[in-house]
Amino acid sequence: MRLLMNRLFLIFSTLAAIIGLFFLGWILFTLCAKGLTGLNFDVFTKDLIDGGLRNVIVGQIMMSGVATVIGIPVGILAGIYLQEYGGNSKSTEFLRDLSDVMMSAPSIVVGTFVYAIVVVPTGHTSGWAGVLALFILMVPIIVRTTDDMLKLVPIELREAGIAIGASKYHVTMNIVIRYAKAGILTGILLAFARVVGETAPLIYTSGSSEFWSTDLTSTFPSLTVSIYNLATMPDDEMVQLGWTGAFLLTAMVLIINLLGRYASNKKRS
């Protein structure tokens, strides 16, 4: 009886794993099948208005990129503060918990917040609003990974730095950060991968445009929002373009994730 139960249980969990993986495989399969059929050169050379995706891809990367560029110093500095200066005091712990909470806050709510503080006063959607929304989503992730990575730096290294008379600032910038570099880089890549695939906070902050634009002060083209719009259109060609965009987006996110893994693995070996 015990052995029978055991066998049943093993079969059940293997089965559950297979079912789960089956659905996930199914998604990837349709994504590749549908995405690859529509993939051609035009996608990268034409804008959305002419049936390509050039402007929205560039727009998406630009917004995420600017958000990352602003987010990196803020996030890393905050992480440094939590680990190097804050220690284990109550307020530091509180800030840590808050970043954890922010990390899993619904992204659509961040969108509504940015809408209220940027889009309502300026009266129109803009690239900067999108950047701000992505920035808000991204900072907590960088803060927490920096914080965790700095925790792994041996205290002896810091002591050695202080012992030769270096100031705390020098120790932090030249010893601690250098030691944790690979881990922080991974964190940044993962944070970038996370925000580059975000749709919900962009729908009414950046909006999306069919034309080429590099002007962040006006409505800005976004790949994810365009996918959402294209996929809900009745026209088959549009839907096809949406699938191609979805495929490219997923490929991009997965590649960045793999890069992040590679960066942290290299450090370990």
Next chain:
Amino acid sequence: MELIFRKIAQLSASLVFVILAATTIVLYMSAKPAIEEFGAKFLFESRWGVEEKVEMPVAEQGQLKSIEQGDAAPIGDDFIEDEDDFIMDDEDFITDDDMELGDRKSKVIYGALVPIVGTVFSTLIAMLFSIPIAMGIAVFLSEIAPNALAKPVSVAIELLASIPSIIYGMWGLFYFGPFIAGLFGGNTVSLLVAGLVLGIMVIPFMAALSRDAIGTVPDMLKESAYAMGATKLEVIKDVVFPYAKTGIIGSIILSFGRALGETMAVAFVIGGVYQFAGKVTDPTNSIPVVLANSFAESSGLSLSVLFYLALILFILSFAVIAIAKFYFLRRK
């Protein structure tokens, strides 16, 4: 230099707190007109954007009352009482406003019950579906599968957790929805489809977190149980699960929070109509989807109502995540 650096770092750290506080305050401010208009009734009202006739007597009564109050206030020379009068005037003004509405004999009613119920139910369906499967995967990866298989599958699961949610939604709309409709009948967009797509979306996330939790169980505990002649089921049930319990529950709650606030995966497949789903195969609505779909074309009161919804969602998910963090995933 040292000091400047320290200050800048401190500033950055408090930014997280500032953003969180600002979000709450801004949402509250923007939602204020709606909160004043509907109050807590908003949560239990199932109509959305329906014009309702406002009966005249109610408005008149309101005005009469406030006039009475105005009269009751002694007309003194005190500065404070002047202020009092001023407030009364203010009330009169509001009542007048209501009167105008009353003259038009209509008032638009908004209620959040449909999206709230839709959100809660789609999340529950997602959890019912994903918990057994994610646990199966976690147990399979950490206890059953040989190492050569477990490693690549773990990596694959973690990668899948990073796929943007819009992909799940799109797949749900074009493939999974019709599949479910063929299986159970009903619409291709429905509460059931939304719940299942959400479930599939959180499976990799939940499985990866649970596997990590199970991974913290010391081998020695398991080995001693095996040495006593326990089967795998008994080891997992009596040794692994109790040990990793808090971590696993934490991962479930985090996934719950994630499913609760998920927009894109649901937006494609829930239908976006303001009605209760009588059957699980009927379309309905959820809070994030309402926000995503109707923000652009709203203004005034209807916009404020959306902010009210966003505030509710924010508080809800904040509570869920906070519970998970503080009670189950406490750092040691």
